[in-house]
Structures are given as structure tokens and as C-alpha cells.
Amino acid sequence: MALTFAATPRSAAPAGHRRPQSGRRALSRHLTGWAFAGPATLIVVGLSLFPAVWAFFISRAKWNGIAPATQVGWQNYQRLAGDPDMAAAAQHTLLLTALFVPASIVIGILVAIALNQKIRLIGFYRTCIFVPYVASAAATGILAGFVFNPQFGAANEILRNLGIPAQQFLESPGQAMYIICIIALWGEIGFTAVIYLAALQDIPKELIEAARTDGASPWRIFLHVTLPELRPVTVFTAIWQTITALQLFDLIYTTTRGGPLNSTQTVVYYIYELAFQTQRLGYGAAAAYLLFAVTLLLSALVIWYGRRRGTEAF
Structure with missing residues (x-):
């Protein structure tokens, strides 16, 4: 009498024997x-x-x-509300932010479009644009101090050759903040350009080809196809650059140290003076927390506005 044994395949083993091992x-x-x-x-x-x-x-x-x-409880925060130096520093910071953020976004988009072309040595050009961002901001500020020196700087030398009177630049209360913004843009354009370059390369080519087939001009393609596709990146870049402008310190420290006549004294530099020069650590910490609250509020507003417009950046 033959006995037949049915072989049980490994895959038929009860699941309970495999779960502990997995x-x-x-x-x-x-x-x-x-x-x-x-x-x-x-x-x-x-x-x-x-x-x-x-x-x-x-x-x-x-x-x-x-x-x-x-x-002292909340006295430091109450004193900040009536501090004229804090108000002046906040105005300088808002001016820098209002100049720096839109300019970095617009120039970053234009540079990214230029770097997205198929031309010779495009990798070399992309590297050159990104190098200032990699370089130390302190080194950039020191170099800029020589470039914009009123006596022997390269900037005034160019103006003299063009027949334009020499300027005071970083030594002028009316010009110093604008020069700081130009120096900051020089160091940050590489970041925004790389971000927008990656976003441009992620845009489906079918959308652009369809727009061209329909007879749209390059300007209309950029306005109605490219820009809408870049909205999430623009929201992210706006938040990032706003935080960068609000926390700008190293360029100011290495160029003007808040001068002349406190015309470039931002909130961060004012906090530095309070905490490390006048040793008012409690008052400086309160100012730092106030700056943190403002930064958080602005970031939340930008994210909320972007989501309301249907732009999901986070």
C-alpha cells in the first residue's frame, strides 16, 4: 500500500510564522x-x-x-514697544526686506532663464553664478568694503571714467542701506537662480509645446505657462529670502557696523549691541524673541496666502 505525502510549499506556511521575523x-x-x-x-x-x-x-x-x-516679568517687552532705537532698527530692516526680497526673486528668475538655455560652457556659467553664494558672507562684506571705498574703490573709479561724480556709498547715511542690499543680492542670487533653474527644468515640455502650437508668443508662454508653474517655488523663495533679510548680520558687521549714524542698524545688529556690547542680555533676548515672532508671523501669512491662491509650497 503506497502512502502519498503532500509536500507543503514554503509559501503556504501560516502568516503568523512570518510576521515575527518581518x-x-x-x-x-x-x-x-x-x-x-x-x-x-x-x-x-x-x-x-x-x-x-x-x-x-x-x-x-x-x-x-x-x-x-x-x-522683571514682561517689562523688557513693554519697554521694546516704546524704544525709539528699536523702532528705527525695525524701519531699516523693513526697508532692506522690501528691497531685497522682490529683487532677489525677479533677478533669480531672469538669471535662471538665461542659464536654462542650451549654449556652450553653460556649466561654467552656472558655477560662476553660484560661487558668490558659497563664499563666506563675511568675506564678501570685507571685499565689498574695498570695492565701495569712497577714496580708492573700484566702484568710484568706474563712475569717474563715465564722467559721474564720486559717491560716498557705505559712508553716506542715504546710500549705505541700498549698497548693503546690492551686496546681499550679489551673494544670494546664486541660491535663487539654482532653485528657479531646477523648477524650470521640471516644467513639462508638453505644456510649452502645446502653447507654441497654439501660436502663443514667448512672452505669453512665460506669462501664462512658466510663471504659474513657478508659484510654489516663488512662495518658498519669498519666505526663505524674507528670513535671510530679517536676520542679516554678517554683511553689516563687516561693512558699516550699523553706521553711518545708525542708518544701517537692523534689528539683528541692534540685538547684538544690546546683548554683547552693553551687556543687557535680558533686553536683548526680548528683542530676539520679538524678531522670532515677527518672522514666524510673516512666514505664516505668506504660506496662508499661497494656499489660498492654490499654491502648495509646503
């Missing part, structure tokens, strides 16, 4: 990943959250960094 593998992968990323994450979180929380407690105290702190 669960262990997944757990092992997660633990391995956190073993690599965990220490760095703890360091980053510790170096960002702990100072922020500590600065909030400092902002509610009167402290010079040496003597014991005296708790």
Missing part, C-alpha cells in the same frame, strides 16, 4: 537607523531647543551675564 527585521532596521541618526539628532535638538528655552527665561529678567539675574 517585524524583527523592521525593528532592526529602525534601530540601526536611529543608532546612526540619534546622536546627531540629540545634538541638533539640544543645541537649538535648549538655548531657545533658556533665552525665553532670560528675556523675562534683568541680567548682565555676571551678577545674579533679577526677574
Whole structure:
């Protein structure tokens, strides 16, 4: 009598026998990943959250960094509301932001369109545009100080050759902030150009070809096809450049140090003077938290406006 045994394939094994092994593998992968990323994450979180929380407690105290702190509640914030120096610094910061952000977006789009063409040495041109962004902002400020020097700077030399009177540039209260904006644009255009260049290359070519087939001119294609496709990138760039303008410090420190006559004293530089030059750490921390609140509010408004217009950038 022959006995027949039915072989059970491996795939027919009960699912309960496989789940523990797959669960262990997944757990092992997660633990391995956190073993690599965990220490760095703890360091980053510790170096960002702990100072922020500590600065909030400092902002509610009167402290010079040496003597014991005296708790004053919200008095530092109340004093900021009536501080004329803080108001002047806020005006300078708003002027810089209003000049810098739109100009960086417009110039970034134009440069990105130029770099998106199929011409010889295009990789070299793209590298040249991005180099100023990679360079240190402090080094850029020091170099700009020589370029815009009223006595022997290259900028005035060019103006003299063109028959234009020499200018004071960074030594003029009426010109210094505009020169700071030009220097900041020089260093940041590479970033916006690269962002917009990547966005231009992601636009479906079928849309542009369809518009050309319908007889649309290059200007209409740019206005009705390219720009709408760039809206999410524009929202992101506007927020990023706004934060950059509000937190601009290194260029001002290496060029004018808030002068002349405090005409380039921004909020960040005013906070630096309060905290590290006059040792008013509590008052400076309160000003820093006020700047953080304004930055957060502006970013939220831009994101809300973008989503209301149907632009999802985040």
C-alpha cells in the first residue's frame, strides 16, 4: 500500500510564522537607523531647543551675564514697544526686506532663464553664478568694503571714467542701506537662480509645446505657462529670502557696523549691541524673541496666502 505525502510549499506556511521575523527585521532596521541618526539628532535638538528655552527665561529678567539675574516679568517687552532705537532698527530692516526680497526673486528668475538655455560652457556659467553664494558672507562684506571705498574703490573709479561724480556709498547715511542690499543680492542670487533653474527644468515640455502650437508668443508662454508653474517655488523663495533679510548680520558687521549714524542698524545688529556690547542680555533676548515672532508671523501669512491662491509650497 503506497502512502502519498503532500509536500507543503514554503509559501503556504501560516502568516503568523512570518510576521515575527518581518517585524524583527523592521525593528532592526529602525534601530540601526536611529543608532546612526540619534546622536546627531540629540545634538541638533539640544543645541537649538535648549538655548531657545533658556533665552525665553532670560528675556523675562534683568541680567548682565555676571551678577545674579533679577526677574522683571514682561517689562523688557513693554519697554521694546516704546524704544525709539528699536523702532528705527525695525524701519531699516523693513526697508532692506522690501528691497531685497522682490529683487532677489525677479533677478533669480531672469538669471535662471538665461542659464536654462542650451549654449556652450553653460556649466561654467552656472558655477560662476553660484560661487558668490558659497563664499563666506563675511568675506564678501570685507571685499565689498574695498570695492565701495569712497577714496580708492573700484566702484568710484568706474563712475569717474563715465564722467559721474564720486559717491560716498557705505559712508553716506542715504546710500549705505541700498549698497548693503546690492551686496546681499550679489551673494544670494546664486541660491535663487539654482532653485528657479531646477523648477524650470521640471516644467513639462508638453505644456510649452502645446502653447507654441497654439501660436502663443514667448512672452505669453512665460506669462501664462512658466510663471504659474513657478508659484510654489516663488512662495518658498519669498519666505526663505524674507528670513535671510530679517536676520542679516554678517554683511553689516563687516561693512558699516550699523553706521553711518545708525542708518544701517537692523534689528539683528541692534540685538547684538544690546546683548554683547552693553551687556543687557535680558533686553536683548526680548528683542530676539520679538524678531522670532515677527518672522514666524510673516512666514505664516505668506504660506496662508499661497494656499489660498492654490499654491502648495509646503
